Structure formats: C-alpha cells, structure tokens
Amino acid sequence: MPEIPERPSLDGLEATWSAEWERSGVFRFDRTKTRAEVYSIDTPPPTVSGQLHLGTVFGYVQVDAMARYRRMSGREVFYPMGWDDNGLPTERRVENLYGVRCNPTLPYEPDLHIEPVERRSRSERPREVSRRNFLELCERQTAIDEAGFESLFRTVGLSVDWQTNYTTISAQSRRVAQQAFLNNFRRGDAYLSHAPTLWDVDFQTAVAQAEVEDRATKSAYVRLLFRAADGSPVEIDTTRPELLPACAAVVVSPEDERYQHLIGTELRTPLFDVAVPVRAHRLAERDKGTGLAMVCTFGDTTDVTWWRELGLPLRVVLGRNGRFQQETPEWLVKADAAYQEVAGKTVFSARARLVELLAEHGDIAGEPRPIEHPVKYYEKGDRPLEIVSSRQWYIRNGAEDESLRARMQANADALVWHPEFMRARLKNWTDGLNSDWLISRQRFFGVPFPVWYSLAADGEPDWDNPILPQPEQLPVDPQADTPDGYTPAQRGEPNGFIGDPDVMDTWATSSLSPQIVCGWGRDEELFSRTFPMDLRPQGPEIIRTWTFSTMLRSLLEFDRLPWGSISINGWILDPDRKKISKSKGNAKDQPADLIAEFGADGLRYWACHAGQGVDTAIDRGQMKVGRRLATKLLNVSRFVLGLLPEAGADHQTTLTPLDLAMLRQLHAVAVQAEADFERNDYRRSLEGAENFFWKFCDDYVELVKARAYGEADGQASAHLALEYGLSVLQRLFAPFLPFVCEEVWSWWQPGSVHRADFPGANSDLARLLASQQPATGADVLDVACETVRAIRRAKTQRQLSMRAAVSAIQVTGPAELVAAVELASVDLRLAGAAAEVGTAAGGTELQVEVEFDGGVHTA
C-alpha cells in the first residue's frame, strides 16, 4: 500500500495525475470493442480564436462527467477532441494579432517574418501579405493557441484520448468536407447560384442566414418628396436615403385606397430625377411610414422579394467594399453631379451628404425622425449587412423543399434531448428557414471548393459544368492544383481553366464532425464501431447552426440521425446575472486563475452543480464548496484507511445493524446515482452522493470510530463497512472530482478509479448486502443520527465541548424507534461520551434526555 501523506493536500494533483493518465493511457480508446460496447461522443471543437472562455470549460466539464460515468459503467468511451481552426474567427484573430490583411494578388515572400504587434491604433493600416503567407501565419498561430487549449483541458481533467485529436483545417477534415460536398453536388443537394445575398462589407464575404443576427440600431426616418406626373409632391419615408440613386420602384399595398390613383403611374425621384413605377404588392404595409415604400437594389431582404416578384431592373450603386461605386451609373447620367457627391463614400457618409443635398433642394418634408429598429448584422461583424448579387454555392436544407423539411423535422422528433425543452429551438429554426444554406465564403483560411471551371475561347467560365477531382485526389486546392486533362500553364487562359476561388463556411466542415472523427471514407472499421454516435453535447447558441447542419449532412449522406441524444448546456452569467458575451469577455474569471484558486475539482464541482440548459452564475462560493468537498475526501480517506487493518477487512464478517443500515443507504444512493447518470442527469447524481457523503463523515464515522479502534465489540464489522463505504463514495465522486478521487484511490487500490466499476445496482456492495441479513424495523442509521444530533444539541446549548462527559442518556419513543436505538446503543454511548444509554418505550416521538453532572437536558 502506498504511503498516505501525513497532511494530504490538493495542491499539484492536476499536474501529477494528468501526467500519469497520459503515461498509463487510461483514457486511450480501445478500438477492438464492438459498437454495443462503445459510447461515442461528438465533442464540439472549440473555435480557435484566442483564449478559452470559462463558459467553454463549464460545458466541457459537464460532458466529461458523463463520459467518465460511461467509462466506469463498462462502456469504451470514444471521446475525441477537436479544434475548429478553419474559418473567419481564426483569420480575424491573426489579422488583429499580427496587424496584417490578406491580399491574394501579392506574391509569396518565403522569408517573411511577422511578429504579433503590441497595440495597433485604428488608423494604422494593416500590412498586406500574400495568401500563402497569410495561411502560414494562420497555421502558426492556431498551433500556438491549440497547445494552450490542450493544456487547459488537461488541467481541468477532460478524459479525452488526445491521440484522437483533430482539427477542422487538417488534410483529413478537408478531404471529408470535399468528399461530402462532391456527394451533395452529384445528388443535386449542392448547387451554384447567382443571386442577391447578404454581404459583410468589412469581411467582404457572403454570409448565411444562420450567421445573421438582428441588432437594435439607431436610425432615422427621412421623408422624401417624390414628384407625381402633375408635379405634385408624394411623400415617402425611408431609413436608407443614401440608396435613393438605387431606387427601382415605389410599392404600395393593393388595399391602400389613399394611393390607388398612383398605381401604374410613374414618380420622379428627388435630386436624381429618375422615373420609377408605382407598383402594388401584398408585402407593402399601409401603416409603415406613409404607406409608400421606396424599393432599392438592395436596401433589405424585402427589396429582394419586390425586385424578384415585380421584375424590377437591377440598379447597383454599392460596391462589395461597402462604398458607392466611383463611376456614375448609366441610369443617372443626367444626374452625374449629384451622384458624384456620394461616389466613393461609405454608406454612413453618403447618407449624411445626401440628406444635406436633399434638404438644400427642399426635397425633404420636415425633420428626420430618429428611431431605433432591428438591423441585420453578421454575428461577428461591426457594420450592417448589405445585399449584393454574387455567384455562391448552396446546400439544400428544406427551406424550399417541403419534403426535405419534413424529413428533417421527423429526425429532430426522434432525437433524445437534454433538456427536453431545447427541442423547440431546433423546430423553431427549421420552421423558419427562408433560404437554402449558403456555404461559400470569399475568404482564405478554409476548405476550398474542390471544383474548377473550364474557360471558353472568349475566356468566359462555364459555371454550369464544373470540373471535379477524383476521390483519391482529395483534398485538392484548385488555386494550386491542376485538374486532369489540363496543364498548369492553362490556368486563366482562353480554353483553359480556373479554380473556384472560394472556401467553405466553417459550418460546412463542422457539420461533418461525426464523419471526421469516426473515420468516414478513411477507416470504415472504426466508423462501424462509433457511428452513429451516442451523444452530441453543445451550447444552445449553435442549435441553429451546428445541430441543424450536422443533422442535415447526416440525413443527406446516410438518411439517418448522426447521434442518439443531444445535451445542451446552459449559459454562464456574471455574478450579477448578466450574460457574458464572448466579445466582451471577462478577464477576472479566467479558467486558469480559478483552477489555481479552487483546484480543477473545485471548478468542476461548480460546473456539475448546474443542470443541462440551466443558466448559471459564476459563483466562487460554489467553487469553494467544491474545494472543501475535495479536501474532506482527502481527510476522511486518510482517517478511514488509518483505521483499517493492514490486510483489509474480513469480508465474511456479519455486519452490525448500524453498519448494515449505513451500507444499505449508500447502496440506494449508488443505485439512484447510476439511474441519474443513465439519463445523463449528472447533477442529481452528484447531489445524491454529496448529501450522503456528509452524513457518512459527520455522523456515521463519528458513531463507529471508537468501535473501529477496538474499544467495543464489532470492530471487524466497522472495518468492513468503512472499507465499502469509502470505496463506493470515492467511485461515486470520481466523474466529478477526478483528481482527488484518483489520489485517494491510489492510496489503497490498484489501477485507476476511472476504470473501476461505478457502484450501481450490480455492484460489489450489492453482492455484500445480499450475503447479509435482510433489513427489518426502523432504519438504525437514521435513528442513531437523530439521537446523536440531540446529544450534540444538548452539549451546544450548554456551551460544552462535544467531548464533554455525559452521565447518562435516556431515550424514549415508539417501540420500533427505541428498538433501533438499542441496536446502536454501544456506538451512541461511545460517540456521546456517555456513561450509559437507557431506553424506554412510550410516546409518539423520539425524545432524548441527556444527563450531565448537575442537570438533565431534554431534547
């Protein structure tokens, strides 16, 4: 038996045991196990964009507790970790950290040395680097960040098999993403389309519906004066006066009697004097503004509908960089001077200038009226989205296909949700889909589309017949690789080819996480043992993205659910209950600092005290409680092990009624803990174990320690019960407090506690209890606890030490309870430091009289 420290400490357990787990490979996945023996978890790959947030650690610790339970219950847990380093957040981190921007037209500089910049002022221009240099920087920085992530996750005790680690930018992930895309394309589920799309002018990329959010934004109604044919003014409210040069029509509700006479006529726009038709459309609302709406290409998504359904001309004035184009558009040649006032300006400054000009011309009625209204932003962007026409790749998602939507909903219904109410979030999203999934991004650090286009003699690409690679060629980079049948020299030449310049949205890869980790197309043997997966844990904010898209890709590829159940964690809130946003961060609650202060086990205790889907305040008090629990586990383990005989307890011993009662209660707790964990209700499992643990320490151990020392008959029974009690409790806490449990387990048991049997219905304890007398009468432990508490209360009220001598204890009460007291009277006498314990039947409640030298205290 290893040495038990004289003064056990929690300090350093994280470093000691995480190193030992790595050395022994206790969490290594054994791929010889069958599918039924495996429990596979589709772990979310955290976005690599700097530091891990406390909220991330919070969710992952809960999952780890579930994983550890499954492992202890006999399943082989497939629990890979990944890093989502593919995509815009990573690009943006690199841009900010190094003060660079990618310019794909620049040549590669092999010896370029760029270091992080300390602090860059807003005015300072970023340094432009080539695509290849930029990608190298991304790879370099993600490697640094990922090493930090892994270190923190090891310190917090995640029991992942680090040998199965993956990244979403790796060759393996690119191959899976490209293969899945090609399959989608061949089946007609992926298609190329030229259409207006939401566009971020800063990142200069299209964005998908799922990445768009509404933000309340200050704006103002401006009432413009259009002119009717007879020269009379027609008032139209707009919040986008700068788009007046892009005005293509005016719409009005067909039921609006005020404007019936205008329908079918033309109005002339102020300042630019362009004739635009007045059209009726059901989406025009008579109660908004003056009831007339100015249609511009494009001010908002309703404009897109009007433009399409009314067959309006495309009048584009805004460039992809968010500035008004320099050259005066052909429909404004007569208003060249006016247009040049805004040419080259941003939306913001063009709006100000145009309002000035309109006011000078007397084309504005009244003053602008400030309002606040919802405006669409890219979730990671700072300026409102614009709408531009561009050629983009889409994947069908059911938005325009009711049968696909119905199949998605049927799959969602079949999924097991924790908590159940989160199911509505996905249904909400699926019901509200309004366009297919736009997956192409005009960015750089991502998975390229594995597609080339042939060029005609006139140099025009043939968009309709893309050139595809062979499966064995994947992954390909069409910007660098040449398609079969062409030579590199033909790139960009007439009768040659071009590569698709875009990369896939990060979700287009993340949505394939089960395919990536389970070895789809690479390791079919592994795939058959791990897919479909058992559990998808994740945050609530990515139900519409990750949950939905993973289910979609699995449906399209396999016509099945990718997992059996999904667990949604809650939000982390500031101590004052404000939601912590990722962008704001919260410097004082860095995970590493909290681990240093409360230990990984303390932090984990706090996290595991929160149920799925429950928003939880950052509560240092709870972390302190967790640390105290861990410390208690050290101390009680040391004490109990010190009581046990060198060779261990005699397992043939007949247990005393009190010892038997304690073990029966513990068994009930363990059975319940197992049932809770089977429903993934880790929180209740922890609470049950914790409640019993304090009773075990404060009451049971106190009651039996004298007997365990040998001061009364029944020493062997106490030894046996203490041994089982300690062993079961250490195992019950192991999923939550892995470090301290491994420490105390190592003092007396072989192997890791994390591969020991979780004590449930069929445990070693169950077998021991089956060999003992069945329970009869009142619960001896409960009655003894009640009695001993009464004794303590008497001593406290007399301001005496707990060790103070008592001349006699007299217990009266119902016969059944008194009988139970008698069965534990020796333990009660020793624990109460009493000369004698007497009992008498009578009354309806247990009554304890404590006699001191000089008085009787009744409790």
Add this chain to the structure above:
RNA sequence: GGGCGUUUAGCUCAGCGGUAGAGCACUCGGUUUACACCCGAGCGGUCGCUGGUUCGAUCCCAGUAGCGCCCACCA
C-alpha cells in the same frame, strides 16, 4: 410580433399534489488526537401576482408582470 425558459431564505440554487430544503452569508458555541481550508448549534421564506381544479397547490390549469434567451421582411 412569435417561441422557449425563469421568478422559492440576504446570495447561489434544489424540490414539484399532503406540515418549505441545501450550501454560502449571518449569529452563537467548541484546544474533539482525520480535517481550524475544521467541528457543532441556531436565526432566516405568506415559494412573482390573480383566478381555477382539488379534501388539500410552491407543485397541475388559465391569465398576468418582471427577467433572460431564441426566432422574425431594416420602408
């Protein structure tokens, strides 16, 4: 505007048809040799509000208010 969650002791949260629970905080007490990063005892709540169902409601139903999240076509 639609959906979901939440509202219980000063704080953080359990409970969910049958006399209100935990931890923290607070008060008081304790040299108990496992633990002072400890131990013991105690104070503290008309369970958001209004109706309804029921012998009985914190718990079920309806409505209502505050808070939070998700979704929604920016005139």
